[in-house]
Amino acid sequence: MIMDLCRENLAGMRDLLKDGEVSAVDLCRAHLNRIAERKSLNAFITIDGERAIDAARTADKRKQAGEETGLLAGLPLAVKDNICIDGQPTTCASKILDKFIPPYTATAVFNLLNAGAVIVGKTNLDEFGMGSSDEHSHFGPVKNPHDLSRTPGGSSGGSAAAVADFQVTAALGSDTGGSVRQPASFCGIVGLKPTYGAVSRYGLTAFASSFDQIGVLTRSVTDCEMVFRVICGRDEHDATSVRSIYPDDYSGDLKSAGRMRIGIPTEYFGEGLAPEVGAIVEKTIEELARDGRAIRKISLPHTKYAVAAYYIIANAEASANLARFDGVRYGTRVDSGQLSALYRESRSQGFGVEVKRRILLGTYVLSAGYRDEYYDRAQRVRTKIIGDFEDVFSSVDLLVCPTTPTTAFKLGEKLDDPLAMYLSDIYTVPASLAGLPALSVPCGTANGLPVGLQIIGPRFAESRLFSLATEIERLAGHRRTGV
Amino acid sequence: MTGWDRNHADFEAVIGLEIHAQLLTESKMFCGCSTAYGAPPNTQTCPVCLGLPGALPVANRQAIEYALRFVLAVGGTVNRRNVFARKNYYYPDLPKGYQISQYDQPLGEGGTIIIIEDNTAKSIGLMRAHLEEDAGKSFHVDARAGGPATLVDLNRCGVPLLEIVSQPEIRSPYQAYLFVTKIRQLVRYLDICSGDMEKGALRCDANISVRRQRKKTLGTRTEIKNINSIRGVERALTREIDRQIDILGSGGQIEQTTLFWDDDAQDVRPMRGKEESADYRYFPDPDLPEVVIDDDWLRRAAKAIPELPNQRRDRLVHEFHIPPYDAGVLTAERPLAEYFEAVASLVDRPKSAANWVLTEVLGALREVSGNIEEFPVQPPQLAELLREIEVGNISGKIAKEVFRIMQSEGGSAREIIERRGLQQISDGDTIQLVIGQVLRAYPTECKAYRGGKKKLFGFFVGEVMARTNGKANPQKVNELLRKMLED
Incomplete structure (x- = not known):
């Protein structure tokens, strides 16, 4: 019974709650039990069962009192641990945020709570979102529920593993260069990176501000849309957030109501793509064509520069964003009496190796004499990549491609080879550079491991993404495997 | 003139100033916290100005508008697309590890400030004016107070600043003094900054080098920070010029350094613990979209610019026929100019109103070091008092007495004059009666006067005034006295 409850999706749970078959407290307990049973996956950093049960109890009371309840009333969700919740530790999986408790709640979480959601805990991640395997966590790596010897992907690996493993039904992640889509792909679930500006970043610890977006991880497209609907919208605390009304503002200004035209970017099917991944993605595309979709091969010529440009700009921004972690006001403080030593020691001991690598790279590319050559040049590449997408979206409505070049790799496999690790983001970073919405939806398995298909749309075309993803979900249904 | 002019005539100073003016917004540059001065430490803070993880800045449009006013008032060019940039450096009073400022696209470029030195106008060019956020305040506590430690107050952190950078066109400490005075006057006129240097609302850094007269190339410059009074500007620069000339004069070389003005010691000293040439790694702040200033916004900002001091001075000269110097004093501060114009508009003789404001009102204000808005005698x-003089009800001398009563006790001039019986005596019969008494009382002096000792006339006037308690109309007294003495 309990396991069955956890296997429901959000819509199913809503029905069960509505019919009075279960209470929100039942749901919450079921999930807390599942989390406890599956602790070995290391998907969570903090679990606040008491607080979650209280929230569930409140949801039940409101329902009994006949009060109007929100879209997510009584539904258990998890939040990536780089997103602030008032009064709960936010670690960003870093030692440097040791004992830090934010005095405020991120807007996205605030919206979830407003919709009645029950937050069961904070999920594990690569430190500050920097990584593609969830191995760069101060709290140890997360394991992929499909194969415990493999990574769930990163950096939202904890959120992806928890959702795929039925520890929670939906989770917030954050996506800077693929950190929602890649783990969703590795774990066989749905992961949305919204348009830059669709979801407020207020309360999301910044990694690279011009890329970061809070995203959604769920087991179904419908669930993903439901959570997105709740968290999207303009927020006065985030000057880069823009549109407000879902779905009206998120149809991508689709002019024609005719047949949806799908573009296949040839650059995403070249060298480096594992044949078994390519095969299943191409098979799905064929099925879409058979369903009467117009499929067209297109080119995004600057794709090959995307990873380089991404790692220059993102790390440049990160080098400034992470300067605030200096041991002066909160977190790890190693004080020997000298100011410069306080900075040096607190940061040396507080940050992990990957974070240090990125801060150094980012500092370097902004330094006098190098900025032109690296940062400014990467910005020009970014403009070209945005132009590539603008060009193709004049002739197609959506793009379809693999989310990642391979299925989930082994834990430890790329840990000593940062470049190989960075290249696993090759299909996800271009949409990040262009601020476009992109969604990974499972399209089958290769050698027993999930394969994700990525849909990329024009800015604010989320509802279009959901519509095609629903189609793919249906097509791939027969190929789906459980944990 | 200051010492270095006399002693070091061979040298010329080249000075550029950077002025930080705290804008008079109610909330901070990038968050809603109050900017009020003097609150207990760290009580005016929030996740944004504390730089907590996940907090984001949102630009204060009022601050942008104030800055626009300044750029328009000095005739600078407004950049329509404004980019905020991060200036990266570490300091405990800078919680984010970077300061949000403007770099290659400042709000304003160019413009001029006119200073007047020895009745000659000199125009000082401005390089730029840009917006930025202030840092917090550090207090270094020594062993006696439980230190050594540094305490940080972040109330000031995030307060909007307008940084005004002059061209290196200032040639003496006195000109620098005039420049800062003029900037202070302008920002106060524009109502965008209190100009209060003691509270840090206006701060000044100076870049300075000296070179031999008529030489074109610039010498090595030093920077002086922490100048927090207008007089300090002149003193600090004088001190630094002396120091540089002494070095150059004895064959030494100037080292490019940052110095710190110690107001107590009246001397410059090297800054401690500051890196020599910092690389601030400026880049556009991705959290803040470009701020585009459209025509509408420009028009609104322009509309909020009042008549500026120089224009107002010229207008007063023409409109009220008062000397330029007097008009300059009257327009130095906007509230004083408002006060004067309000009085002038209600009387027949604005010129005498000007004299009254300049001597009596300013004198009284100086005595109590009060400000004009709270002065008990309002326009x-x-x-009303001046009209009493105009219609001949009281003399100027009595008027000053009435003015003092109005100041200390309040009340209207009319009422005070009546209650105390201070009306001027202009009635010929009454005055003749008093003159008659005086002439009878001083027969010897009468004789002497009539014998040719005309200087005694003043003595008789004084006696008449004394017997009327100063209330006799002086003109009438002169006229009748002369007649009666000659008879």
């Missing part, structure tokens, strides 16, 4: 009351 309608002063105008």
Whole structure:
């Protein structure tokens, strides 16, 4: 019974709650039990069962009192641990945020709570979102529920593993260069990176501000849309957030109501793509064509520069964003009496190796004499990549491609080879550079491991993404495997 | 003139100033926290100005508008697309590890400030004016107070600043003094900054080098920070020029350094613990979209610019026929100019109103070091008093007495004059009666006067005034006295 409850999706749970078959407290307990049973996956950093049960109890009371309840009333969700919740530790999986408790709640979480959601805990991640395997966590790596010897992907690996493993039904992640889509792909679930500006970043610890977006991880497209609907919208605390009304503002200004035209970017099917991944993605595309979709091969010529440009700009921004972690006001403080030593020691001991690598790279590319050559040049590449997408979206409505070049790799496999690790983001970073919405939806398995298909749309075309993803979900249904 | 001019005539100073003006917004540059001065430490903070993880800045449009006013008022060019940039450096009073400022696209470029030195106008060019956020305040506590430690107050952190950078066109400490005075006057006129240097609302850094007269190339410059009074500007620069000339004069070389003005010691000293040439790694702040200033916004900002001091001075000269110097004093501060114009508009003789404001009102203000807005005698009351003089009800001398009563006890001029019986005596019969008494009382002096000792006339006037308690109309007294003595 309990396991069955956890296997429901959000819509199913809503029905069960509505019919009075279960209470929100039942749901919450079921999930807390599942989390406890599956602790070995290391998907969570903090679990606040008491607080979650209280929230569930409140949801039940409101329902009994006949009060109007929100879209997510009584539904258990998890939040990536780089997103602030008032009064709960936010670690960003870093030692440097040791004992830090934010005095405020991120807007996205605030919206979830407003919709009645029950937050069961904070999920594990690569430190500050920097990584593609969830191995760069101060709290140890997360394991992929499909194969415990493999990574769930990163950096939202904890959120992806928890959702795929039925520890929670939906989770917030954050996506800077693929950190929602890649783990969703590795774990066989749905992961949305919204348009830059669709979801407020207020309360999301910044990694690279011009890329970061809070995203959604769920087991179904419908669930993903439901959570997105709740968290999207303009927020006065985030000057880069823009549109407000879902779905009206998120149809991508689709002019024609005719047949949806799908573009296949040839650059995403070249060298480096594992044949078994390519095969299943191409098979799905064929099925879409058979369903009467117009499929067209297109080119995004600057794709090959995307990873380089991404790692220059993102790390440049990160080098400034992470300067605030200096041991002066909160977190790890190693004080020997000298100011410069306080900075040096607190940061040396507080940050992990990957974070240090990125801060150094980012500092370097902004330094006098190098900025032109690296940062400014990467910005020009970014403009070209945005132009590539603008060009193709004049002739197609959506793009379809693999989310990642391979299925989930082994834990430890790329840990000593940062470049190989960075290249696993090759299909996800271009949409990040262009601020476009992109969604990974499972399209089958290769050698027993999930394969994700990525849909990329024009800015604010989320509802279009959901519509095609629903189609793919249906097509791939027969190929789906459980944990 | 200051010492270095006399002693070091061979050298010329080249000075550029950077002025930080705290804008008079109610909330901070990038968050809603109050900017009020003097609150207990760290009580005016929030996740944004504390730089907590996940907090984001949102630009204060009022601050942008104030800055626009300044750029327009000095005739600078407004950049329509404004980019905020991060200036990266570590300091405990800078919680984010970077300061949000503007770099290659400042709000304003160019413009001029006119200073007047020895009745000659000199125009000092401005390089730029840009917006930025202030840092917090550090207090270094020594062993006696439980230290050594540094305490940080972040109330000031995030307060909007307008950084005004002059061209290196200032040639003496006195000109620098005039420049800062003029900037202070302008920002106060524009109502965008209190100009209060003691509270840090206006701060000044100076870049300075000296070179031999008529030489074109610039010498090595030093920077002086922490100048927090207008007089300090002149003193600090004088001190630094002396120091540089002494070095150059004895064959030494100037080292490019940052110095710190110690107001107590009246000397410059090297800054401690500051890196020599910092690389601030400026880049556009991705959290803040470009701020585009459209025509509408420009028009609104322009509309909020009042008549500026120089224009106002010229207008007063023409409109009220008062000397340029007097008009300059009257327009130095906007509230004083408002006060004067209010009085002038209510009387027949604005010129005498000007004299009254310049001597009596300013004198009284100096005595109590008060400000004009709270002065007990407001323009309608002063105008009423001046009208009493105009219609001959009281003499100027009595008027000053009435003015003092109005100041200390309040009340209207009319009422005070009546209650105390201070009306001027202009009635010929009454005055003749008193003159008759005086002439009878001083027969010897009468004789002497009539014998040719005309200087005694003043003595008789004084006696008449004394017997009327100063209330006799002086003109009438002169006229009748002369007649009666000659008879």
